[in-house]
Amino acid sequence: MEAIVLEGLGQPLTQKEVEKPSPKAGEVLVRLKAASLNRRDWWITQGKYSGISYPTILGSDGAGIVVEAGEGTDADWIGKEVIIYPAYGWGDSDKSQSKDFSIIGLPPYQGTFAEYISVPVEHLQFKPAELSWEQAATLPVAxxxxxxxxxxxxxxxxxxxxxxxxxxxxxxxxxxxxxxxxxxxxxxxxxxxxxxxxxxxxxxxxxxxxxxxxxxxxxxxxxxxxxxxxxxxxxxxxxxxxxxxxxxxxxxxxxxxxxxxxxxxxxxxxxxxxxxxxxTTLGTFDEFGEMLAYVNEHKIEPVIDEVFPLADAEKAIRTMDNSTQFGKLVLSIG
Incomplete structure (x- = not known):
């Protein structure tokens, strides 16, 4: 599959052919249709974010279609249009995240600047039908x-x-x-x-x-x-x-x-x-569902500054250098 890879500090984001992930038990494979950039991605390229290791596939926001289900995973998800909850290890408390908390887009969790991503099925929410892929992809982190x-x-x-x-x-x-x-x-x-x-x-x-x-x-x-x-x-x-x-x-x-x-x-x-x-930092999976319901109820249309093809991820992230954008920067995938 094609993915955007950060090879090291000071290196540009480059599109490379990498191995397509296979869903493990309890996971699904999502064919990503769009991903969006966050300030977190920019900080990672600057080497100013904890836990950085290279190479890495950036991206914490993604929306797409489930195309494969791992062992023991409900196959009814296949074909569904979904948005991905971007965190692992929040924990049992809604007051704060656990010490195991992490966000996709840094090893060991591949990010969304790629054609495919494998995620736990419990990280899925249905994409609001009235939103485009690009609009839906802006929602997870921000x-x-x-x-x-x-x-x-x-x-x-x-x-x-x-x-x-x-x-x-x-x-x-x-x-x-x-x-x-x-x-x-x-x-x-x-x-x-x-x-x-x-x-x-x-x-x-x-x-x-x-x-x-x-x-x-x-x-x-x-x-x-x-x-x-x-x-x-x-x-x-x-x-x-x-x-x-x-x-x-x-x-x-x-x-x-x-x-x-x-x-x-x-x-x-x-x-x-x-x-x-x-x-405050990010939010729980339940809040993720509440947020999507709120967006649906009030017909909120996410504000997009510009949409780039996946291959132009480096150009997109350079747009953040001077913080001139209003709203989200999005990568269209395939």
Whole structure:
């Protein structure tokens, strides 16, 4: 089969002929139709992700058709259109992942930038019929991460005032769509005026450039007093200001750390105003199903910036160098 392989640090992604996987007992073979890129893939190419080994087939998001079932696996899955849950070893608790947790796209688990992938049958969910292959493939990592941050952790509900920082990335854009569908009043930040305008066209009430010296003060005034829920993926020095613009009793759910670590926080502000800080990563398989049901119910159409053929995976990932994309980058496979 054809697959996109990262041979080593500093090497470009290259398309190679590799051995097609065979499904083991309890697994199915999926003929992938589309895969999407995540910031995780970019970090791996930079050598800045834990557990990297080479060579590796990248990709954590995939959608396709089941074409083969391993021993003891229900053959009724064959021919079904599916989306793949991207994690192994979450564990039994819905509060956090276990120490065995890992995400496909690094050894020992082959990624989705390939024509075929073998996965446990319990990792499958049916593809929403109204979504294209490319749209469906955007959902696993970014869609699930945003769902858990917005609802499981942030507890966003109709009437809440919500802030999404760094809108334009995959998870941030999904969080915007989810919160709007829930009936929230949503505000955004970005370093790009164009991305802010796109978010407003999608339904955001307003947006502010985080490059502005007074971005927090602007948001406090625009929102009429602060935010019930803040969804953040950057951390960094600006995180301290998120505490200042969070309403009493508000929640700040955060994942990722593209702007670096959190500097010293004023704990007195946090406990006196009953603010809750909520770290989160990906989500459970049950939340994966809930997220897909939510997308179906609200007819959410994932935002795609550009679709590339599989052979152009290197070109696609270079698009992430300057974070100019709005929404997801997708690989069309076959």
């Amino acid at each position: 869609g699930l991460t945003a769902y858990r941050a917005t609802f499981t952790k942030g507890q966003a509900k109709a009437g809440d005032t919500v802030l999404i920082t760094g809108v334009g990335g995959g998870a941030g854009t999904f969080a915007l769509q989810y919160a709007l569908a829930a009936g929230c009043k949503v505000f955004v930040t970005s370093g790009s005026g164009e991305k802010i305008q796109r978010a407003i066209k999608m339904g955001a009430a307003a947006g502010v450039s985080y490059k502005a010296q007074d971005w927090a003060e602007q948001l406090l005034e625009l929102s009429g007093g602060g935010f019930d829920v803040i969804v953040d993926s950057a951390l960094g020095e600006g995180f301290t200001k998120l505490v200042d613009i969070c309403k009493p009793g508000g929640r700040i759910a955060f994942f990722g750390g593209t702007a670096g670590n959190i500097p010293e926080l004023n704990g007195r502000k946090i406990f006196w105003r009953h603010i809750t800080l909520l770290g």
